[in-house]
Amino acid sequence: MTPSQEPRRKDAVHNHAAILAAAVSALAEDPYASVDAIARTAGLSRRTLYGHFDDRDALIRELIANGAQRFNRIAEEVHDPDARVALARLAALLWREAAHVQVAAALALDEAHVEGTAEALAPLRRRVAALVRQGQDDGQFREDIAAPTLARLIEEVARTVVARTDAASPGAADLAVRTLLSVAGLSWRAADALLAEHPDLLTSPEESA
C-alpha cells in the first residue's frame, strides 16, 4: 500500500530484491521451501531475511503482488482481434515468466494463499474469460463446454503445462501454446495452420540468431 520508503541503503534495497528473486526460484522448485532455504538461495542469512520481511507470509504476499502485476500487465498487452491468436499469444508471453508462473500456480493451490492469489490475478482471469466468450461467439472455440468452465479448464491446463514442463527444453513454449489451442477446441492441424500463419507466436520471442 505504501511503496514509498524513507531512504534505504542500496545494499539493503539490493538484498530485498535478491530475497524476492531467490524466493521465486526456490519456491518454483519446492513450494514448501523453508525461509532458511530461501535466504540461503539469496546468499543471505535467515536472520537477515527477517529484517526485510515481518514473516514468511509477508514475503509470500509481496511475491504474489509482484507476480500478479507482471501477469496482469501481460494480459493487457494482448490485443489480437482473433481470439485464437490472442490466446496463443497470451500463453506465449506468459511462458517467458515461467518461473513466476510456477510459483503463482503453487501458491494458488496452497490453501493458505488461495484467496490472495485469486484476488491478485483477477484481471488476468477476466481477460481469459473474455477471450473464451469471444472465441465461442466467433465460432472458433469449442461450444460443448460452457464458457466459465472452459475458461477455468484453460487456466488449469495452462498451470499444469507450465509447472510440469521443463521450461528450458526447446519447443516447450510451442507445446504449451499448442496444448491450449487444443483445449480450446481446435484440431491439431488447425492449430498448426494458425501458428504457421503467425510465426511470431513460435519459439523465441526475441529476434535472436
Place this chain on the structure above:
Amino acid sequence: MTPSQEPRRKDAVHNHAAILAAAVSALAEDPYASVDAIARTAGLSRRTLYGHFDDRDALIRELIANGAQRFNRIAEEVHDPDARVALARLAALLWREAAHVQVAAALALDEAHVEGTAEALAPLRRRVAALVRQGQDDGQFREDIAAPTLARLIEEVARTVVARTDAASPGAADLAVRTLLSVAGLSWRAADALLAEHPDLLTSPEESA
C-alpha cells in the same frame, strides 16, 4: 509381498481398511494431512493407527500399492481397436476412481514418493504410451508432438482435470473425456461426434435410470 496374515480379529481387519479409506479421502483433500487427521477421519485414535502401520510411510506405500493395482487393472480392461475410443474409455473408467486418482496424483508429485508411484503405475503408463503410438500411427492423434511427450502431456492433463474438478458435479466425467481427446489432437466437433457414436462412454457408466 506377504498378504497372508495369521488370523486377525475382524474389527482389526475392518479398522485397517477403514484407515486406508480414510487416508484416501483425507489425502485427496490435503496431500499433507497429518497422521492424526487420517486416524481421526477413520474414527480412530492416532495411537491405533500406529498399531496397523509401522509409520506414515508404510501407510502411504500400502496406499500406492492399492491404487496402482486398481488403475493397472483398469488399463488392462480397455481393448477397443480404435485408439480414440480406448483413450476415452480409459479416462471414463479412471474417473470412477477419482478419489484414488487424486491421491495417486498428489503422491506422484511428492518428492518423497515419486519413485514408488512411478514404478507402481508403470503398467498404466505403458498402456497410455502404447495408445498414443497407435493413435498416431492410425493418423487419429496429433503428430506435431512426439509420442513420448504427448503421452506425458496426456497424463499430466488427466491428472489435473481429475484433481481440480469437482467429481460430484454432473458432466464432470464428460469434461475429462472431452479434454483428453482434445489434447490428443481431435477437434471438439470430432470428439463430440465420436462420443455420439459411443454413448456408453458418456456420463454414468452404470445403466441407472
Place this chain on the structure above:
DNA sequence: GGGATCTTGCACGCTGAAGTGCAAGATCTA
C-alpha cells in the same frame, strides 16, 4: 466366561521450521 486381541489416552522424546533479542562486526554514505 475367560483369555487373547485391540483400542485408547497420556506421557514422553525427537525433529524441523518459525520467529525474536542481542551484540559484534561489516558496509554504506554523507
Place this chain on the structure above:
DNA sequence: TAGATCTTGCACTTCAGCGTGCAAGATCCC
C-alpha cells in the same frame, strides 16, 4: 572518517507432527 544502517551468528522459545511405552479398558472369539 564517523555515524547510521545492515548483516550475521547464536542462543532461545514456540509449535506441530512423528513415533513409542505403558497400563487400563473394550471387544472379540472360542
